[in-house]
Amino acid sequence: MLVETAAYASRWRGVAPSAKALFALAGIAAAWIACRPATLAVLALLPMLAALLGARVPLRTWLAVARAPLGFLLLACATLPVGPGVHGNWQWNGAMVPVAVHAGLRALAVLAALLGFVLTTPLPDLLSLLRRLRTPEVLLDLMALCYRMLFVLRRAWDDGVEAQRARLGYPGWRHGWVQTWRSTGLLAGHVAQQVWLRAAALQVAADARSYTGTLRFLPAAFPRARRQNALALLAGALLVALALGDRW
Amino acid sequence: MHIMEGFLPPAHALGWSAVSACFLAAGLRAMARDLRQHPERRMLFGVAAAFAFLLSALKLPSVTGSCSHPTGVGLGALLFGPAAMVPVGFVVLLFQALLLAHGGVTTLGANIFSMAVVGPFVAYGVFRAAAALGMSRSAAVFAAACLGDLATYATTSLQLAWAFPDPVGGMAASLARFAGIFALTQVPIAISEGLLTVLVVNAIARF
C-alpha cells in the first residue's frame, strides 16, 4: 500500500499526529469557507506543497495516490453540466459550469489536506491520537486489530494466488474465466475461514498475556507535541484567514 | 461506490455525518451488548473488518472481463447481522479513506450511510425474504449480495443528486444522470459481488 509506505518514510513521521491533524482540519475548513476559484486553487496547492517540500513526499507517490480520486472528480465534474433536458434528451447546460468548477476545486483542496495528513502519518499514530481523544474503546480495538490483520491476511491472499498460479489456477479471461472464478472463489473461501481460525488464535495469545477484555497498548510518545501543535495551529489559522478573505 | 473526498458541499457532508453518527452509536451499542455475551467476538470482528478491507482492495474478476472492487458488506451482513456491520463498515471505510485515498473523511458520513447502513440492511432483508420464500441458499445469498450492492449504488446516486440538483430538471434529472453514468460500472460489480459471496458462503458452510 503506497500511502502506508510513504507515511513511514516521510520526514514528518516523528511530528505529533495531533499537529498534522490540526493542519489538515484547518485546510478542510478553509476549503469549505472559501468561495473564489483562485483562493480554492491556492488552498489546494498549499497542503500539497507542504507534503512535497516539507515532508519530502515524492511527487510520483502523491500523484499515484491522487490518481483514483482525481479520476472520479474529473468524471463527476465533466458530466455535471450534461443532463437530461425537459424533453428527456441529454444536453449541455451552461448554468452548471460554475457549480462544477467550484465543487471540483473544493474537492481538490480537501483532498490535498487529507493527503497531506495520510502521506505523513502512519495509521497507528492516528489511532493513538484517537485513543487520547476518548474514542469508544470497541472501535479502537476494531481498528487496531483490523490494521494488524490487514497485512497478515493480505500476505495469506498473495501467497494463495501464487500457489494457485503455480498449479495453473488463473488461465486468463479468454482461456477460461470459469477456472479463474473457481480459483478466486476457493481462495476467498479459504481466507474467510482464516478469519475464524486467526481470531481464535489471537484470543488464546492475548489470554496468555493476561488479556483483560480490551486491547491496551502504550502509545508512542511525541515529546515536542506542544510546540508542533502551536505551529500547526498558526499555519492552519493562516489558511482559514486566507479563505475568510473571500467572505469579506 | 465511494463519493470522493471533499466532493459534497459542507452542509451535506456534515448532515450525512450526523445521520451516520446516530447509526454508528446504535451499532456500537448493539455490538457492545453482543460482546458482553460473546467476548471472543471482539477478535472476530477485528479480523473480519480486515477481511472486508482486503476484499474491497482486491481486483476481482467481473463477468464483463473488467476488474471490480466488491464491498463485502453483503457478506458481512449475512454472517454477523446488519447492526454489527455499521461499526465494522465504519472502520473499513475509514481505512479505505486513509490508506487508499478511496472515499474520504468529509464524505465518510455519506459513504457510511450508503455502504454500511443501507447496503447491509437491504442485503439482510433480501436474504430473509428470499429464505422465507423458500429459495435455495445460493440463490438467496446471490440476490442478497447483488441487491445490497445495487441499493448502495442507488443511495450514492441519490446523495449526489441531492447535493447537485440539475437547475432545469431538478433532483430527478440529476439522479438520472448520476445513476446512468455509474450503472455502467455498478451493475457488473453487483453481479460479481453476488457470485463471490455465494462462493465464500458455500466455502464457509463446508468448513
Added chain:
Amino acid sequence: MVTDHPVLELAGVDHVYPDGGTGLRGCTLALGRGRRHVLLGANGAGKSTVLRHLNGLLRPCAGELRCDGQPVGYSRAALAGLRRRVGLVFQDPERQLFAAHVGEDVSFGALNLGLDAATVAARVDAALDAVGLRDYAGRAVHHLSFGQKKRVCIAGVLAMEPEVLLLDEPMAGLDAPMQASLAALLDRLVARGVTVLLTTHDVDFAFAWADDIHLLAAGRCIASAPAGQLAARADLLQAAGHRVPLAFALHAQLAARGVLPPAPAPRSLPALLEALRALPATSTILENTA
C-alpha cells in the same frame, strides 16, 4: 526463595480436546527452578498441550497444576496470578502479534499487569534490549522479518518479567546463526534465575542445550531427567519417537574404541568435533588404547 518445590508441576493431568482429539493422559511433569528444560516428543505427542496447561490456558480434565507446590485455581484472579509468573511464547508470530508497532505490542502484557505507564515504558525498553531490537520500538510489525517477529513475541512476554518462560518450538524456521543467538538469549535469562522450558523435535539441539529433558509420548511424560542421564537411553527416546542424539552415539562408539576418553561426553556434534581436533595425531590413539 527457599523452597524445595518445583516452580511448576503437572500432576496426573488428563486432557481431552472438545473434538475428541488426543490431549494428555496422566501427564506428570515437574520443572525445577532456574533450569533449562526441554520438552521433547514427536509431532502430536502433546507438547503444545502441556505448555497451554502450564500457562492455565487449558484446564485439566483430571489431575492438577501446581505452582510452588500449591494447586492453581482457575478463578480469574488465580489465572492472572499464574500468567504473571508464567509467560508463554507461541510458535507462529503472525498468530500472536496484534498491535501495529513493535513497542505497542511489547507493552500489551505489561499494561495488563496494571503497571503504570512509566514502568511499562522502562520494561518495554529493557525487553527490546534483551532480544536485540533496541531501536525497533516505533517500527511497524509487518515490516519485520520472520526472525525479528519471533523476537518481538519473546520481548512481549519478557516485559511481563515472568519467573517461568515457556516457548513453543522457538527454533522452528530460524537458521543456524539465529538459533544460536536465541539460545544465548535464553541462557542469559536462565543465568538471571528464570526457568525456561521449550519444546522441540530436534533431539540433537535438545541434548546440546538442556539441563533437564522431559520425554513426551502419546500425551504422557515417560521420562524426566538431566540430559546426561537420558542421552544413552535409546529405549525411552525411541518410545518418544526419537533416536539417541548423534553426538552421544558417536562418542559412545569412539570411547568404546578408545579414541576419546569415556567422560566427559560432549553434548553436541561440534563439541565432539572439537574434542577430536584437540587430540594430537595418530600416535595418541595407540597410547589411549594401550
Added chain:
Amino acid sequence: MVTDHPVLELAGVDHVYPDGGTGLRGCTLALGRGRRHVLLGANGAGKSTVLRHLNGLLRPCAGELRCDGQPVGYSRAALAGLRRRVGLVFQDPERQLFAAHVGEDVSFGALNLGLDAATVAARVDAALDAVGLRDYAGRAVHHLSFGQKKRVCIAGVLAMEPEVLLLDEPMAGLDAPMQASLAALLDRLVARGVTVLLTTHDVDFAFAWADDIHLLAAGRCIASAPAGQLAARADLLQAAGHRVPLAFALHAQLAARGVLPPAPAPRSLPALLEALRALPATSTILENTA
C-alpha cells in the same frame, strides 16, 4: 528422452524485487534430468527466488530460463506448458491449501490441466496413495496435522504428474520419522525418472540425500557439483553461510587418526555411526593404524 540438455536451466538470471530487495544476480544453474538436487544457502540467499523462476512465477530481469535447452517464453500458453512440467511445492502448507477437503485441493491442479473427471479422480487417488494419505480424500484440510498438510501439498503437485518437482524447505517443521518418510517418497519419485530439487538450510541433510548440490550465496550460484565433491570444500560452503557437513568433518578427523578408512566417506552421521559400529572392537584400530 535422448537429450544432453539439462531439463531446466537458469542462465545468467538477474532479479530485483519491486521493493528493491535482494533477488538474483547473474545466477546460472542447471538441473540434470532424473537426479536429486539440493539448493543450499543461508536465509535470504535467494533460494525461494530461484524456485519461483524455475516455475515461471517470476520473470528474469536479465538472463533466461531454459527448458530442455530451449528458452522459455512468458506468454500465457508457454507458462502453462512450463508449469505443467515443473511442479512447485511451497514451504508453508497453510498458505497453499485453499480447498476445504483434501481431495478437492489435490484435484485443483489436475483439473486445471483440462483432464476429464475420471482421469483426475484416478490421479488424485494415485497422488494421495504416493504420499500415504490414501483414505484422506474426504477429510477436512484444517483437521490435519502439519505433516499431513505438507503431504497434501505434495500430492496436489504430484497429481499434475510433473517431470520436475521443486520443493521449498520441505523438511522444515517435520520430525525425524516424517523427514525420513518424505525423503523416501522423493527417492521413489526420482526412481521413476522425476527430477527433484529441494531447498534447505540443513547442510547435513543436504549432503546425506542429494546427488548434486547447488550452493547459493547473495543471489548467485557459486558452485554446482555432485555432493561428494563439494563436501570437503569448506571455503565454498562457508561463502554460502554453511559449515562442512558434520559427517564429513568427523570422518576426516577419524580417517586422519586411522580409526576409519579414508574412503568411502559416509554421507550422513547415521552412516558414519554404522561404519563405526561395523568396526570390530579396539583391536582393529591397532591394525588400521599400523
